[in-house]
Amino acid sequence: MERARREGRFGHRDRLEQAIASLASVQHRPAGKIAIGSHQQRPRFAHDPMCASSNTIPQSAIRPARSAFGLCEPHRNGRCGYTNETLPDTAPDGRFRPCAKRSVAVPQRKLKVIYIAGYGRSGTTLLDIALGQQPGVFAAGEVTALPRHVWKNREFCACHQRADACAFWGPMVRSWLKDRPAGAMEGYGRRLARSEWLVDPRRWFWRFGLSRNARAYREETSDLFGKIAETSGASTIVDSSKLPGRASVLMSIGNIELYVVHVVRDGRGVCWSMMKPYKRSVEAGLQKETRPKSLWQTAFRWFTVNLGAEIVRLRLPRKRSMRVRYEDFVVDPAATVKSIMQLVGIDYTAPRHGADVIKPQHQIAGNRRRMDEEIVISKDIGWTANMPRAAQSMFGALTAPLLLRYGYLRSPPHQPSRGRSSDRKIVEEVT
Numbered sequence: 001m002e003r004a005r006r007e008g009r010f011g012h013r014d015r016l017e018q019a020i021a022s023l024a025s026v027q028h029r030p031a032g033k034i035a036i037g038s039h040q041q042r043p044r045f046a047h048d049p050m051c052a053s054s055n056t057i058p059q060s061a062i063r064p065a066r067s068a069f070g071l072c073e074p075h076r077n078g079r080c081g082y083t084n085e086t087l088p089d090t091a092p093d094g095r096f097r098p099c100a101k102r103s104v105a106v107p108q109r110k111l112k113v114i115y116i117a118g119y120g121r122s123g124t125t126l127l128d129i130a131l132g133q134q135p136g137v138f139a140a141g142e143v144t145a146l147p148r149h150v151w152k153n154r155e156f157c158a159c160h161q162r163a164d165a166c167a168f169w170g171p172m173v174r175s176w177l178k179d180r181p182a183g184a185m186e187g188y189g190r191r192l193a194r195s196e197w198l199v200d201p202r203r204w205f206w207r208f209g210l211s212r213n214a215r216a217y218r219e220e221t222s223d224l225f226g227k228i229a230e231t232s233g234a235s236t237i238v239d240s241s242k243l244p245g246r247a248s249v250l251m252s253i254g255n256i257e258l259y260v261v262h263v264v265r266d267g268r269g270v271c272w273s274m275m276k277p278y279k280r281s282v283e284a285g286l287q288k289e290t291r292p293k294s295l296w297q298t299a300f301r302w303f304t305v306n307l308g309a310e311i312v313r314l315r316l317p318r319k320r321s322m323r324v325r326y327e328d329f330v331v332d333p334a335a336t337v338k339s340i341m342q343l344v345g346i347d348y349t350a351p352r353h354g355a356d357v358i359k360p361q362h363q364i365a366g367n368r369r370r371m372d373e374e375i376v377i378s379k380d381i382g383w384t385a386n387m388p389r390a391a392q393s394m395f396g397a398l399t400a401p402l403l404l405r406y407g408y409l410r411s412p413p414h415q416p417s418r419g420r421s422s423d424r425k426i427v428e429e430v431t
Contacts, residue, residue, distance in 0.1 A: 110257040111229055112344055115247045116240040117309040119302045121273040122265035123326040125366035126377060128240035129358045130337050133351045138234035141363030141370065143224070144196070144241040146173070147189035150364055158360035158370040168362045172231040176224055184220075191217040196245040222253050236344060240366060244308035251315065259344050260316055262309045265326035266408045268395050271298045272383035278368075286368050295391055299398040306402055319343070325406065330379045333358075 114131065116124045125141070132139025141158070149155065150163050151173060157166040164170050177184055191213050228237055239246075250258050275298075278290040313321040322343055329336040334355035338348040353359070356377045363370045396403060403409050 110255050111225055112236040112257045112259065113225060113250060114236060114238045114259045114261060114340065114344060115250060116238065116242065116261050116263055117244050117247055117312060118242055118263035119265075119270060119305045120242065121270045121367075122263050123329060124240045124242055124263050125363065125370055126358070126375065127261070127263060127324065127329060127336070128238050128363060128366065129360050129370065129375065130333055130355070130377070131238045131340060132361055132363075133358060134337065134341060134346065135349055136234055136346065137236045137238060138228065138232040139238040139240075139361065139363060140228060142241045142365035143228075143239045144192055144243070144246060145365035147185050147192055151185055152189075155365070156371070158363040160371065163364065166362065168231060169364060172227050175231070176227045188217070188220050188224075191220070192246075195249045196243045217249065218253050221250070222255055225256060236346065240363075242305075244305065244312045247309075247312045248315075251312075258316070258320065260309070260312055260321040261340055261343075262306075262313060262321065262323045263326060263329075264306060264323060264406050266406075267299065267302045267399050267403060268387060268392050268408075269381070269383045270302055271295055271391070271395050272387040274298045281368075295395055296398075299395055303399050303402060323406075327379070330377050333377050 114137075116128060118124055128139045128141060131137055146163070146169070154162045154164055157163055157169055159166055159168075161167070163173070173185075194213070195217060225237055229235065239250075247258065247260055250256055274293040275295075277292050278286055280286055280289040313323075320343075322339065324336055324340075334350065337355065341348040351357070358375050358377065360370045360372065360375070369375055396409070400409065
């Protein structure tokens, strides 16, 4: 009896396997119905290998394929990334009635995000706007400023409208907050601030997903970029938030294909710019009063931020990052933008008004010049004549390793890097 019971059980399994094999080669035929006896129960699979929610999708799932029996739970609940098509109700041998659906693999494309990293006063906003002139690219400005202070304080977009009244940011943010609890924007801002630290032991918990805040932050950021892409209709988003810590977290978001553009400028020019005070003028793009920063403070932050950006680039694949010098960008904007488009895999389109003339659109934060109707890109090398020589020498001594790495101690500061022709390639790969 035991032998008969085992043979009956395994014989039933063999018949199931034969039905699956024959079903894989059958062509579509009109749907029919058959009666299923009480002894023939529908096999239950924990997960259909054709469903996108599987951890590993087989190569055969890249082309349309039939799912012989049962759909996985995510598929039945409408959360599977595959579309359905009707299959015959009757198997070729007439013994089984397979599922009346089949799953067709539809690979989901990742959203491309160009993250501009670097220190302030280095031309990051200008590059952000220049990239936004390309079709299919939306230049968002400093996205991190949106939850931190822009939305809360109703600050101005580059379109000269307050954020909540902006034709882009208003509907986009309200759509993003629609199904979220009250205070979601403030909570996201707090989690975002923690992610921007260059050195923070808590990030180890974030990296391995051990923190509930880390998982929430990744989901919120993924949804936010998805809403930006959906509202703008662009396939590539530019975020010029600058800080390397933000890029480190963006790397861990699965549906984002991250490209890092590290923008550097001669630190002595940055230091001279940081020594100038600016009064608060929200309408002019100055969200708060800017006080002069000392040479020592600027030297330390310029060095650490750029070193952090170098580390971020080392963690990315070689073909997903590049370095751009401000001095090269302002001399030949078209060559710089073309190199970045080539890096991302997008065809470069020459702007109708010329590459050295850029027009801001909806940059949410950044340099005050984003509030201009039109910007003509030009060199700013006034520091070479106005900054005291002693201060230049002191800054050079404090930051010599990176100044030498970026070529600022080998060539005059007002000229492009040595050895580059007019059609030079701006990409400098990390080896």
